[in-house]
Amino acid sequence: MQRIDLPSSSRLLSPDFTFGVATASFQIEGATQADGRLPSIWDQFCARQGHVKNGDTGLPACDHYNRWQKDVEMIRDLGVDAYRLSIAWPRVMTQDGQPNTKGLDFYKQLLDRLQEFDIRSFVTLYHWDLPQHLQDRGGWLNRDTAYRFQDYASLVSRELGDRVDTYATLNEPWVSAILGHEVGIHAPGMTNARLARQAGHHMLLAHGLGMQTLRQEAPEANAGLVLNMGPNTPHSRRYDDRAAALIGEASMNHWFLEPVLEGRYPQLYTRLRPELTPQILPGDMEIISQDVDFIGINYYTRGIVSFDREKWVKDHAAKDAEVTDFGWEVYPQGLTDLLVDLNSQYILPPLMITENGMAGDDHLEQDRVHDEQRCRYLQSHLQAVHEAIEQGVDVRGYFAWSLMDNFEWAEGYSKRFGMVYIDYETQQRTLKDSARLFADFLKQRPASR
Ligand code: GCO
Numbered sequence: 001m002q003r004i005d006l007p008s009s010s011r012l013l014s015p016d017f018t019f020g021v022a023t024a025s026f027q028i029e030g031a032t033q034a035d036g037r038l039p040s041i042w043d044q045f046c047a048r049q050g051h052v053k054n055g056d057t058g059l060p061a062c063d064h065y066n067r068w069q070k071d072v073e074m075i076r077d078l079g080v081d082a083y084r085l086s087i088a089w090p091r092v093m094t095q096d097g098q099p100n101t102k103g104l105d106f107y108k109q110l111l112d113r114l115q116e117f118d119i120r121s122f123v124t125l126y127h128w129d130l131p132q133h134l135q136d137r138g139g140w141l142n143r144d145t146a147y148r149f150q151d152y153a154s155l156v157s158r159e160l161g162d163r164v165d166t167y168a169t170l171n172e173p174w175v176s177a178i179l180g181h182e183v184g185i186h187a188p189g190m191t192n193a194r195l196a197r198q199a200g201h202h203m204l205l206a207h208g209l210g211m212q213t214l215r216q217e218a219p220e221a222n223a224g225l226v227l228n229m230g231p232n233t234p235h236s237r238r239y240d241d242r243a244a245a246l247i248g249e250a251s252m253n254h255w256f257l258e259p260v261l262e263g264r265y266p267q268l269y270t271r272l273r274p275e276l277t278p279q280i281l282p283g284d285m286e287i288i289s290q291d292v293d294f295i296g297i298n299y300y301t302r303g304i305v306s307f308d309r310e311k312w313v314k315d316h317a318a319k320d321a322e323v324t325d326f327g328w329e330v331y332p333q334g335l336t337d338l339l340v341d342l343n344s345q346y347i348l349p350p351l352m353i354t355e356n357g358m359a360g361d362d363h364l365e366q367d368r369v370h371d372e373q374r375c376r377y378l379q380s381h382l383q384a385v386h387e388a389i390e391q392g393v394d395v396r397g398y399f400a401w402s403l404m405d406n407f408e409w410a411e412g413y414s415k416r417f418g419m420v421y422i423d424y425e426t427q428q429r430t431l432k433d434s435a436r437l438f439a440d441f442l443k444q445r446p447a448s449r
Contacts, residue, residue, distance in 0.1 A: 004379050004441040011389045012382060013445055018120070018397030020082035021075060021419065022355050023064075024127035024171065027406035029088060031065035032058045035102035038090035040129035041139065042409075045187035056412025062404055063427050065106060072113045074420065074429060075403065079442035082120040084354060084399045085110070086127035086171065089152050092159070095133050097151055104159050111163035120165040122354070122399070124226065125153055125210060126203075127171040128180075128187070135188055140177070140199035143281075149206035150213050157217035166222040168296055168354070169210040173203040173256050174228055185410045194276050197255075201278035204259055208287035215290075225260065226296030226354045229253045231338045232303045235316050240307035247272065248305045248313040253338075261346050263289035272312070294396070296354030297342075299381075302334035324358040324373070326415055332380040339388035339395065350396045356381050357401035359408070359415040362432060369421045369432035378434055400438065404429060 006012055026042050046057040064071055075083050091103035114121050126149065134145050153169070170176075177200030179186040182193045190196070207225050214223040232248035234241040250269040258266050263285040270277045301324075308314035318329040335356070342348060358377045362369050382398065389395050405418035413424055419435035422428075431439075 002375060002379070002437065004382060004437060006382060006386055010386045011395075012386055012398070015446070016396070018081045018352070019442055020080045020084055020120075020122065020397065020399040021078065021403040022084035022122075022399040022401050023403050023406065024086040024124065025088035025091070026058055026061075026127070026129040027402075027408070028062040028064040028404065029091075030059050030061035030063040034065060035091070035106070036094070036100045037088065037103060038095065039132040040088070040090045041132055041135045041187040042129050044132050044135070045189055048189070051185075051189060052410055053412040053414050056407065056414075058407060060424060060427070061407050062422050067427065068106070068110050069113070070429070071403075072110065072117065072119075074431075075114075075119060076117040078419075078435060078439045080119065082122055082165070082397070082399070083114055083403075084122035084124065084168075086124035086129075087156055088129050089126065090129060090131040093131070093152055093155055095131070097148075097155075099155055099159060107160065108163065111160060115163060121163065122166045122168065122352075123156075123160075123164045124168040124171045125149075125156060126169065126206070128176050130187075139188055140181070140202050141195055143202055143205070146202045146206035146209055150209035153210040153213045154217055157214055157221070160218075162218075162220060164218065164221050166224075166294070167214050167218065168224060168226045169207040169214075170203055171226045171354075172228040172298060173200055173207070173225075174252055177203060178252075194278075197276045198278040200256070201280065201284070204256065204288045205284055207260070208284075208290055211290045211292065212287070222293040224292035224294040224296060224349065226298060227253075227256050228298040228300075228355075229257075229338055229342075230299060230302045231334050231341065232305050232313075233334075235304055235306035238307075241305070244305045244307040244313045248303055251313070253342075257295070257342070257346070259285060259288045260292065260295075261289065261348070292349055294350045294352050295348065296352045297339070298355035298401070299335045299338060299353060300356070300358070301328040302331045302337075304329075322373075324377075325361045326359040326411075328358070330358065330373075330377060330380075332377075332384040335381055335384040336387045336391070339385075339393045340391050343388075343391075343393045348394065350394045352397040352399070353385060353395065354397075354399050355401035356398065357417050357419075359417050362405075362416045362421055364421055364423065364430055367430060369430060371432045371434050374419070374432065374434040375437050378438060
């Protein structure tokens with residue numbers, strides 16, 4: 001098997017660079033009705049026919065709720081420094097805002113075990129599993145949900161105390177706002193472009209209110225948020241295609257970053273599409289733009305775009321490119337380009353790569369999974385992070401998505417992103433070659449750690 005190769009002087013090999021694996025509650029936990037967990041918008045979405053491939057649901061997922069002890073040992077054996085997980089809001093808070101002790105105990109035990117193993121925890125508060133009772137009152141279209149999120153952040157940070165090293169308020173608000181409210185392929189399945197941006201604004205408000213609370217209740221913890229991003233490459237050198245690339249980036253990459261770092265939405269987009277600009281109340285942008293300790297970047301691929309008269313931006317498939325099982329182009333250079341570009345446009349806090357990985361057509365053969373493409377993907381993307389750091393970007397960590405195969409949203413269990421293979425019938429876990437490669441790499445880092 002190949003080895004991960006980086007220059008010996010690389011910052012990625014320094015003791016203060018964090019390596020981890022990432023998961024999210026709804027994607028791995030299963031046990032959707034255990035111990036008083038309330039329904040979430042994803043339970044509801046899965047139950048509506050035709051929304052999720054093969055009618056898959058949050059059951060069984062990886063049954064992590066019952067198998068967490070072994071899973072944490074598996075994480076330890078990989079040799080990572082940190083584990084990124086998310087808390088299921090509907091597990092830990094009752095409908096009237098009280099703590100659900102049993103749900104909280106699950107996370108307390110898990111986090112205690114991580115601490116025992118000297119693994120730092122990166123906890124995402126919102127990875128898309130909004131309690132359904134809040135959706136019934138308008139969900140993210142209702143401004144009040146941002147305040148309910150603040151209550152939830154307060155409950156979690158008080159209950160979990162110093163077990164958490166780093167909090168992320170939200171994971172990928174672009175995805176939950178746009179795919180959930182404009183494109184309609186994610187919960188809650190709405191299709192209204194203007195309302196999608198309004199939902200996004202309330203998510204940002206939730207982020208800001210959540211930050212205020214975390215600063216008070218968990219002053220020792222780091223806190224920030226996680227955004228999905230990718231560079232947009234113009235389909236041709238034509239002026240209008242290059243303009244489309246800028247518009248695409250404003251509508252996705254900058255739409256959530258600029259408010260947080262600079263307290264305003266990208267003007268390129270608000271001027272072009274004023275009808276989509278959300279309603280902003282006085283004081284909102286101040287709440288949203290508080291200092292964060294880090295920004296998490298989730299990177300999978302780039303976009304290739306051309307100008308379109310109706311939609312402004314039209315996506316194209318990459319020609320003659322290597323793609324993953326999802327059809328996404330493998331384009332590590334895009335990660336370097338993205339990071340360098342952001343660094344030139346903003347005064348950034350430290351960055352973490354909070355997700356990076358790929359779906360593979362993985363098969364279990366004689367207790368092994370030869371995910372050769374994922375091994376190459378890992379190598380080339382770590383190299384891409386290294387190059388961005390060489391060009392001056394302050395990247396402090398890298399989390400592989402994902403620890404194990406799991407529920408891939410609208411794709412159900414059909415797409416496998418894990419470094420560990422899950423047999424959903426037997427719940428057996430098998431390390432893929434990529435997990436072995438990653439573990440070897442982590443163990444060979446200089447001993448000063
Ligand atoms: C994300 C998603 C993950 C997905 C992954 C692959 O944060 O993008 O949170 O949950 O599984 O991105 O699509």
